[in-house]
Amino acid sequence: MPLAETSGDDDSFNISRLCGVETDFMADMPHLFSRHIHEGFDFVLAPLMDPSYRPSLMEISNDRPVVLPFVGSEFLLSPSQWSKQVIGKLSTWIDLDSEGDKLRYNSEITLRQEIAWASHLSLKACVLPTPKRVSCANYARFVKEILHNLKGMQLWLRIPLVKFDEDARDAEGLVDSWEMWNSFRLICEHHNQLSIVLDVSNNLPSINSIDRWFGEPVCAAIIHTDSFKTNAKGPFLSRKLQILVTSFFHHSIQVNHHSTYTSTLVTNFIISGLNDRKKTASDLCANETNNFDHDPLRHPLRSYLDYFAYIYRRMVPLSGLELSKIGFRDVLHGPMQPFMDNVDTDILKTSEIDTARYTQYRRAILKALSERISNEEASTVTLVIVIVGPGRGPILTTTLEAAVLSDRKVKVYAVEKNPNTFVYWHNWVLSENLEDIVTVVYSDIRVWEAPEKADILVSDLLGPFGDDLLSPEYLNGAEELLKDDGISIPSSYTSFIEPVTSTKLFNDARSLNNLAHLETRYSVKLYRVASLAPSEPVFTFCHPKTTTNNERHAKIQFKIPHDNGSVLVHGLAGYFDAVLYKNIHLSTEPSRATPDLSSWYPAFFPLRKPVYVALGSPLEVQFWRRCEPTKVWYEWCVTLPTMSSMHNTSGRSYSIDL
Structure with missing residues (x-):
């Protein structure tokens, strides 16, 4: 079962935290399921072929097909079980960049056979073995060729997450396992069905080095049992590894690469270190549970699974606002045309609910009003405020609230070019009996002829990059409406990249x-x-x-x-x-x-x-x-x-x- 799951109010998305287990080869898949899936794990990372198999050792027969030593009949599990609860683990001995012709030959045939079988079983993903060296051009070329015709399945390249050391280069000049991944994916031309499973050890690189991976297509993290420490309560991770696991939870390390909208975000963890091969169920119960549990019926890795659930439960839950925006994560939105188009209602609503934005505007307007005239003049002087494009709400009401808080008399001109929001504000002013204070003007600010100069010019035209919604162009004309010593809010803005x-x-x-x-x-x-x-x-x-x-x-x-x-x-x-x-x-x-x-x-x-x-x-x-x-x-x-x-x-x- 998932460690935890959070759903949105409209059920348009969910976040699942899943935990699987890496197993050895076992032809008896039903037993594998009863041992792991039925004991709380969500999926198994299982080899698809007997590790002793080599194509060059098989007898060639012209009168009968060769039966390959796969895991067994596909009918041992249901189609749903294969698809949802098995991730294929391709043979780890595969080395397509070997200088030995026989090994390279065996590797090419086996890799193609295993991926074809996994695709036939409708597996969602297969884990490719770690490249044996940083120079892995033939391996990557071969995988790219397979990806070209692969439908509906992801290939996850297993990459070690280890500390790199400039003074400890290997024979191939490898400093950093990220270099291995980068060279591989460049040859594969950033194919969107090629992803990563990180093999985590105690020898972690720096935080900055780890952070790079959060921009990469990491689909799972494998945590080995020997990375855990133990005490009377069971297994636990070092502080650094706890932080890493929590970071993976935060970044939901599996996403759908085939769509710009992601309805499901999944964090996959895989516990590795259980040796199933050549052991019966009774052997497992008798011999593998002594570390932490004395219950012979309890899964030997259940304590590790419980520990991951414990870490997740300790995390601060997402706020309602963050939950509502999960569906927008990493979705590309094109730029608006503020002069040519009228902003639609959905965008206006987004700004209306931003309390932090208008709290800052209220503070700024309040301070400007209070400093513009003294308390002694407050009852006799009326300050003129021009609002450039009030939109549909907060900037105008925020300005009026600041006037009340500052105890200053104001006259406000709200200049709006959008006919729909103009009608909205015109009716609002009438309903609130504010005709003596607020005048709503239907005009482009660049051509409006103001009846009087403004003390304060307020605009709410900032874009994601500051000036990219043409605030400078809007205000070039609007500033002609300011008195010589007038105040502009905002007074400046700087873009950053x-x-x-x-x-x-x-x-x-x-x-x-x-x-x-x-x-x-x-x-x-x-x-x-x-x-x-x-x-x-x-x-x-x-x-x-x-x-x-x-x-x-x-x-x-x-x-x-x-x-x-x-x-x-x-x-x-x-x-x-x-x-x-x-x-x-x-x-x-x-x-x-x-x-x-x-x-x-x-x-x-x-x-x-x-x-x-x-x-x-x-x-x-x-x-x-x-x-x-x-x-x-x-x-x-x-x-x-x-x-x-x-x-x-x-x-x-x-x-x-x-």
Whole structure:
């Protein structure tokens, strides 16, 4: 049974935590099931072929077919059991890069036979053996050939998660097992049916090195029994391994790579260390239970299973807000057109429920009002506030709440170009008897002729990348409405980027088979993403404006931590930090993010071709914000350690229309 499962209110998704067991070869699959599945494990990682089998040893007969030594008849288990509760473990002796012709011959035939049999059984996944060396080009080439025709089954490459040491290279120059995985998947061209199962040991690499894997397609983690310590209560993991397991739980390490929407997120753990082969059920009960249990009927690994459940139960549960957004994790959302299109109701509702966002706005407006005029003048002076695009709610009501809290008299002009929200606000003002305080204007702010200058200009036009919803272009015209000493809220905003690894996002963008989808700025609730370096600032805009030129160029150098090891950059994550008023900020930038902010997902700028950055090499990115009378767009490229293509030249794939 699952360690735990959480469902959404609408049952549109669920999160399961599953635990399997790695077994030895056993032709008696029903017994294997009674021993493991019926004792609490969710699935078995089981060999499909007798490990002694070699094609070169089989007799060749022309008058009768050769019966291969598979696990036995497919009818020993039901189709549902094969599909849902068995993961195939391919023969570990396979070595397609061997210099020995016979071993290579046996390996090629056996690998093809086992995958064909697993596909016939409708298994959801098979685990490929760990490459015997970092140079595994023939192995990867062979797997790529199989993947080309493979339908409906994942191949999980088994990779050891071990500490790397620059001073302890092996004969092939291997420093880092990630290098083995990277070379393998590059030859396979990031195929979306190729994933990873991590083989975890006590010899863990650094936290930074481990974090890289959370952007990779990791489907399961194998934990060996010899990685556990024991006490009177049973097995337990070291603090470092506990943190690793908890991190895997948080990152739901299996996802559906075939769809941009994931209805089920699964965390798979596999316990390894039980030796079933050549032992009867009575042997297992008598000989394998003495470590922790004296009950001969209890499964010898049940204590380990219980320990994983214990770790999961100790985790802080997701909030209702986070649960409601699970279906949006790692889903690519294209950019809006704020000038050309009217924002729809669903997007407006998302911002309305963001309490943290409007708490910060309320604080900023309250402070600006209080400092604009003294308490002595408060009863005699009326401050004029212009709201640029009130949308459908919070920014206007927040402004009025701040006026009440500051005990200041205000006159508010709410300028809205969306006819639907204009009607909403017009009726709201009438129903609240606020005609003397609030005037709702149906107009584009750039052409509106204001009856009087404003003391404070309030806008709520920030995008995932700060300026990417054309806040500078909106406010260039609106600032003409400000008094010479007027206040703009926000007063400035800075965009930030950081390099990231995300096989999921890269594959989703390129799966559309269109250049434009690899040169578009997306908005994404980042989840299966690994940050490779701290974010760096890109563009800053100040209001009231200091220049009429909204074009920008930035050259950004990133310092990838040395203990990360080598990395593969799939794209750039974008954030912003906005100064609303003086020391009051609104931020999505990870190191200074506003707590509980939910309106904005980070931006994502994909790279058409992922960039490999070797250990110790620099990473330099250049970014442009380009403007023409009819549109604004971004261009970007990598200039170190290698030169990438220029992305989105002249706005060919993506631009924001004016």
